[in-house]
Amino acid sequence: MTKNCNFIDKLREAGLRPTKQRVKICEILFNREKTFHFTINDLAKKISEDLNEKISLATVYNTVHAIQKKGYLKEIAINSDKSYFDTNTTAHHHFYDEDTHELIDCDQSNIDSINVKNNITGKKINSVEVLIKVASDNQNHN
């Protein structure tokens, strides 16, 4: 889902009815220069800051999952306690800052292409992603 576009049409193309809640959420997610890494809670907070009318938490969940299923959002696993989503759906890796709990994109070009020599037999590879955990030099981390 590209930025600065008509989300009513984009949603319809994706087979999702363009309700005002969905349009608003798309504007928040995709009308931006940089990739947005967020938890549902981050997004819900942003909605209530930006918006006069409120969107129910259930709708935020429903909408994010609907958009994700259509392939316009990617879920990323870092911790086990929260779901992170990423508006950048292209193949790319991540830095995870253990000090700030922030997720930062790591471009494909920053890491040479990864070759899995032996795959599990009978299975196909859906994705290969690298997570680089970083922390401040002067702190202790496990």
Place this chain on the structure above:
Amino acid sequence: MTKNCNFIDKLREAGLRPTKQRVKICEILFNREKTFHFTINDLAKKISEDLNEKISLATVYNTVHAIQKKGYLKEIAINSDKSYFDTNTTAHHHFYDEDTHELIDCDQSNIDSINVKNNITGKKINSVEVLIKVASDNQNHN
């Protein structure tokens, strides 16, 4: 924590009192040939199968976290809905079978060493891990 050893001494060395619950959990986790990938729930189920007396769920959490803090278990992020732990604490990668939700070790030698060309300034890299998501060839996965 090596296998086929006296866990009473091992626990004591790690600064953990060797209670019978901890010893039993160590036996289940470390008296095995192959790496064990598990969620707390998997482990709790295994305990209640193997054991006459039961161990409280809180104790399973406490013990796993205590052992993990001492560096004998590694936590792995895949989904956001559950915590997976790994008895293999050496640097290595993983396959994640999206059909069975199973985690499989991927040896370092199966992937050429990964060079992060540009790191975040002022941060040091704590770990670089690859997660390869696989699924049956004849099924749809996003």
Place this chain on the structure above:
DNA sequence: TTATACATTATAATTATTCTAAACTATTGA
């Protein structure tokens, strides 16, 4: 426009995990 299928909502339910406070046990040292 109206029927219908899909969405939204508040709230309840669920699940994984952590907290609490009382009962218990390993260890220390007299």
Place this chain on the structure above:
DNA sequence: TCAATAGTTTAGAATAATTATAATGTATAA
């Protein structure tokens, strides 16, 4: 050996993230 104490276990309550429910509302097709 035996109490003191510091650390541990436990059941059950509390919390947090997420999902289900069922009633109300809305977009769309006929």
